Amino acid sequence: MAYDKFTVLKSTAVPMPIENVDTDQIIPARFLKATERKGFGDNLFRDWRFNNDDTPKQDFVLNNPIYSGKILVAGKNFGSGSSREHAAWAIYDYGFRCVVSSFFADIFKNNSLNIGILPVTVTPAFLDKIFTAIEADPKAELTVDLDKQSITIDATGESESFDINSYKKHNLMNGFDDIDYLQAMKEEIAAFAEKSLY
Amino acid sequence: MSQVPATLFDKVWDSHVVRKIEDGPDVFFIDRHFIHEVTSPVAFLGLENRGVKVMFPGKTFATADHNTPTINQHLPVQDPLSANQLKALETNTAKYGISHWGLGNPKNGIVHVVGPENGITLPGMTIVCGDSHTSTHGAFGAIAFGIGTSEVEMVLSSQCIMQPKPKKMRINVNGRLGKGITPKDVTLYIISQLTAAGATGYFVEYAGEVFENMSMEGRMTVCNMSIEMGARGGIIAPDETTFAYIKGREKAPQGAAWDKALAYWKTLKTDEGAAFDKEYHFNAADIEPMITYGTNPGMGMGITGHIPAAENGGGSKASYEKSLEYMGFAEEESMIGKKVDYVFIGSCTNGRIEDFRAFAQIVKGRKKAEHVTAWIVPGSHIVEQQIKDEGILDILTEAGFQLRQPGCSACLAMNDDKVPAGKYAVSTSNRNFEGRQGPGSRTMLASPLVAAAAAVTGVVTDPRTLMA
Ligand code: SF4
Numbered sequence: 001m002a003y004d005k006f007t008v009l010k011s012t013a014v015p016m017p018i019e020n021v022d023t024d025q026i027i028p029a030r031f032l033k034a035t036e037r038k039g040f041g042d043n044l045f046r047d048w049r050f051n052n053d054d055t056p057k058q059d060f061v062l063n064n065p066i067y068s069g070k071i072l073v074a075g076k077n078f079g080s081g082s083s084r085e086h087a088a089w090a091i092y093d094y095g096f097r098c099v100v101s102s103f104f105a106d107i108f109k110n111n112s113l114n115i116g117i118l119p120v121t122v123t124p125a126f127l128d129k130i131f132t133a134i135e136a137d138p139k140a141e142l143t144v145d146l147d148k149q150s151i152t153i154d155a156t157g158e159s160e161s162f163d164i165n166s167y168k169k170h171n172l173m174n175g176f177d178d179i180d181y182l183q184a185m186k187e188e189i190a191a192f193a194e195k196s197l198y
Numbered sequence: 199m200s201q202v203p204a205t206l207f208d209k210v211w212d213s214h215v216v217r218k219i220e221d222g223p224d225v226f227f228i229d230r231h232f233i234h235e236v237t238s239p240v241a242f243l244g245l246e247n248r249g250v251k252v253m254f255p256g257k258t259f260a261t262a263d264h265n266t267p268t269i270n271q272h273l274p275v276q277d278p279l280s281a282n283q284l285k286a287l288e289t290n291t292a293k294y295g296i297s298h299w300g301l302g303n304p305k306n307g308i309v310h311v312v313g314p315e316n317g318i319t320l321p322g323m324t325i326v327c328g329d330s331h332t333s334t335h336g337a338f339g340a341i342a343f344g345i346g347t348s349e350v351e352m353v354l355s356s357q358c359i360m361q362p363k364p365k366k367m368r369i370n371v372n373g374r375l376g377k378g379i380t381p382k383d384v385t386l387y388i389i390s391q392l393t394a395a396g397a398t399g400y401f402v403e404y405a406g407e408v409f410e411n412m413s414m415e416g417r418m419t420v421c422n423m424s425i426e427m428g429a430r431g432g433i434i435a436p437d438e439t440t441f442a443y444i445k446g447r448e449k450a451p452q453g454a455a456w457d458k459a460l461a462y463w464k465t466l467k468t469d470e471g472a473a474f475d476k477e478y479h480f481n482a483a484d485i486e487p488m489i490t491y492g493t494n495p496g497m498g499m500g501i502t503g504h505i506p507a508a509e510n511g512g513g514s515k516a517s518y519e520k521s522l523e524y525m526g527f528a529e530e531e532s533m534i535g536k537k538v539d540y541v542f543i544g545s546c547t548n549g550r551i552e553d554f555r556a557f558a559q560i561v562k563g564r565k566k567a568e569h570v571t572a573w574i575v576p577g578s579h580i581v582e583q584q585i586k587d588e589g590i591l592d593i594l595t596e597a598g599f600q601l602r603q604p605g606c607s608a609c610l611a612m613n614d615d616k617v618p619a620g621k622y623a624v625s626t627s628n629r630n631f632e633g634r635q636g637p638g639s640r641t642m643l644a645s646p647l648v649a650a651a652a653a654v655t656g657v658v659t660d661p662r663t664l665m666a
Contacts, residue, residue: 018520019513020394020395022629024610033612035243036240047632075517077394081629083237083330083332083344083345084346085328085346085347085348103398105395105398106364106398107330110345114346114349166222167219179244179351179356182355182356185225185356189225189227189356197462198257198323
């Protein structure tokens, strides 16, 4: 599945200062019955976002019109639990391209990178600063520069750098995915498989 | 030639690296790939779109489990979306020549139960599946972990995925476990000590007397739960217990191939002096029957204890309070005596024969509490058959329980086995997340013994008080 290139993203952000947001919250299991990758954004955070009768829960941040943007800022240990890539699809399909947290669960991080969402890990102190900035002004913008590996709170100019390995960075900046890479080394893989015990 | 001492994990990992990418992941070769109906259809679509074939159909095994009913499996599946997903798995596997144990097949069951019990899972292998509890297979000295759907497509198309090598952690538990303390209690105890994110970025080796003395079923329970503390996976060195379990299973090596494999498997252990990035030591005597009181598996406690105060609960106060509020519990309360509405025994964590033996041990000669709804769900048809053959079914029936058909069931509540909003379930599965067992459901994770004690008394009960 190809995705849009990621270079510089300047956007307002949606704050979700909750810790341990697990993939069952991001997309509950009962919405995993599709056989195509379509429409998962509608059920993003379904049970936090909607009442049982499908009316929106007013106190949930995604239902609050003052917050919007392509960046989701969340508490630590975001994306824990199930390996369902549907969680990343739902976030992408809803319109987010970047998730910022002080800590990500491993599989969620991999899944995000594989589909073109940039997970940005910041220090807990910087995460607090972002939340404070958005609290002060819901229209506060963040700039995420993948090439420079930096995230900036535009209003204050405060900035922090983040890690990403150069392979994944190159992929994201060019919209490449791993399958292209692996297809190009099929012969090497076949030779390896020859020697394999199983 | 003297070599640098290596860990078990290093030995298996390094022998599967096809190519190292500088400042990038390893191109990692996969020996066994399990697929199921939920996380594979989009991967097959991806293959179609690219016009790519499955590279090694013989290394992938399919089973239907996540989205299947646990009663009347002989009838057509009622929910059209679920039926469609099951159909897609059947069509895709047939098209590419992949083995498929669908609904009704005598080998059908939960992917992490059927892999080991049919001898597909072997020491030294690399194993992946689009399900995070793939870590289960680490019990055999394999490197096994869950992957996303993009990676399922990678394995189908190239038998490889791109993985950065995780850091290494060793968790040692020594001493002897007391009466009524099961492998599930050991793992819930470890997770409560490390927290739900405490092992993120690590691959965990379990070592020490407690694991050496554990059955394969128990080791699978422990490795299964590794992901619940954030670990990529768990691994236990194979030993005589492992070899005895594998020998004679349908897909296990035989004859000369067995001898050759065995010689290799015996080399699969951590060398003296090998380095870990982090190491923990725990004492078996400190472990009680465990139960969780919150909404992540790290929120567990000894069953006779009290719910920690927010200051000691770990994490932020707001998140902790949100969690207790969801559960309808208060700080410093005792868990003993809390009303239980539902009991679920099953899942890839505790859906093996040993778990049903433990459950039966408590319910034998007692009756199911009237207000409790119990779902007793074997992990596979083979387990179901064992339950019947060993007379456990008679004990269950006598006590007023009904045995259901295999599948994931209330572990993720994708089918009809859902706990209603606000109701309390004692569950032998692996996740107590908000709504995991149905919207608004409240889950307390525990061992099969604690589940049995709750099922017959109708409240949270220390199983040791019911054991002779
Ligand atoms: S039983 Fe639960 S955890 Fe295990 S494979 Fe099924 S859904 Fe996943």
